[in-house]
Amino acid sequence: MRTSVSLPAVAFVGGGNMGAAMVMGLLGESPAPAITIIDPSPAVRMRFADQPGVRVEADPAALAAAEVVILAVKPQVGAEVCRQLAPHLNQRHSLISILAGIPLATLSQWLPQVGRLIRAMPNTPMAIGQGMVGLAGDERCQAADLEQAAALFRPGAEVVIIAEAQMDALTAVSGSGPAYLFRFAEAMYEAALGLGLEATTAQSLVTTTLSGSAAYLQQRCREERSFVAGKLRDQVTSPGGTTAAALAVFDQGQLSELVQSAMVAARDRSLALAKGEP
Structure with a gap:
């Protein structure tokens, strides 16, 4: 280049x-x-x-x-x-x-x-x-x-x-974000095994789904010049369907609040390290 x-x-x-x-x-x-x-x-x-x-x-x-x-x-x-x-x-x-x-x-x-x-x-x-x-x-x-x-x-x-x-x-x-994705990938992989899928199949399904979805989100955000994750999620989520059932469980577990708390903890730890705290 x-x-x-x-x-x-x-x-x-x-x-x-x-x-x-x-x-x-x-x-x-x-x-x-x-x-x-x-x-x-x-x-x-x-x-x-x-x-x-x-x-x-x-x-x-x-x-x-x-x-x-x-x-x-x-x-x-x-x-x-x-x-x-x-x-x-x-x-x-x-x-x-x-x-x-x-x-x-x-x-x-x-x-x-x-x-x-x-x-x-x-x-x-x-x-x-x-x-x-x-x-x-x-x-x-x-x-x-x-x-x-x-x-x-x-x-x-x-x-x-x-x-x-x-x-x-x-x-x-x-900075810490890749670890969040890796942790979510671990959870998806473990759940896929629990659903009876073979390990190699589960690995392919999880990694390709995550990488493809991230690339799709990035492309659409650039095309529309705004953050469109919610819009893309709605396009995949049919009322009463399988995706809606899964997302309802995430909402019951307060996923958004959990992510917010995790990122605040990471931010606060970075501040503490900058002050020389162990």
């Missing part, structure tokens, strides 16, 4: 699953940016050792080659990793953090010398090029900085740019 924005030289600090997904997406761009992965793990470096277009290093001094640094380590080690990176970063660098629950103010304390800070919240479907990412920049970020950051994520995700105050709500919706 040819990009409309010139992609900068980028260094990934951490070569785990999310970083790897971004790297593979960027390598498919034309032209692909210069990519460096910095990770002390021999296993991670071995994973990318033979990948054309990727430089793999253990030494943070390799950050000198990058314009944009993507911090993709576990939040628990974020402070220590930033301490190691600090001597190699300066005003010309932009840093994008995908550390869950770490606000821009904390990142600024860890790396005050960095020119621009951007906080990102991707989700796991990025691994197959169908992710969702929210971006929030600090007060020094211009529109061009955020667009450049968005271009780095777009090979694997749709991107929205929001105020940081909305990041906890976004985390509750799209």
Whole structure:
């Protein structure tokens, strides 16, 4: 895919699953940016050792080659990793953090010398090029900085740019959202087995129904430029029919209220993590 924005030289600090997904997406761009992965793990470096277009290093001094640094380590080690990176970063660098629950103010304390800070919240479907990412920049970020950051994520995700105050709500919706769908899929699969279906048949029915329905909903929302899930549900639901019987059970269990409570709990936990609460 040819990009409309010139992609900068980028260094990934951490070569785990999310970083790897971004790297593979960027390598498919034309032209692909210069990519460096910095990770002390021999296993991670071995994973990318033979990948054309990727430089793999253990030494943070390799950050000198990058314009944009993507911090993709576990939040628990974020402070220590930033301490190691600090001597190699300066005003010309932009840093994008995908550390869950770490606000821009904390990142600024860890790396005050960095020119621009951007906080990102991707989700796991990025691994197959169908992710969702929210971006929030600090007060020094211009529109061009955020667009450049968005271009780095777009090979694997749709991107929205929001105020940081909305990041906890976004985390509750799209960051944690895949797990909600997976949990519902588990329940459907278990119910399908209980109805007497074979395991392979149940798996196919559940996964194809969910993926197809999600794709259909997305397409119709784009066509009608509004959220039409309720309209599509009504089209499937005949009065007195099988779907109506099932939905009545969901309503009796107060499904909407349960989902609301779950997402509030996720939002509140994100807020607590941002305050450093265990």
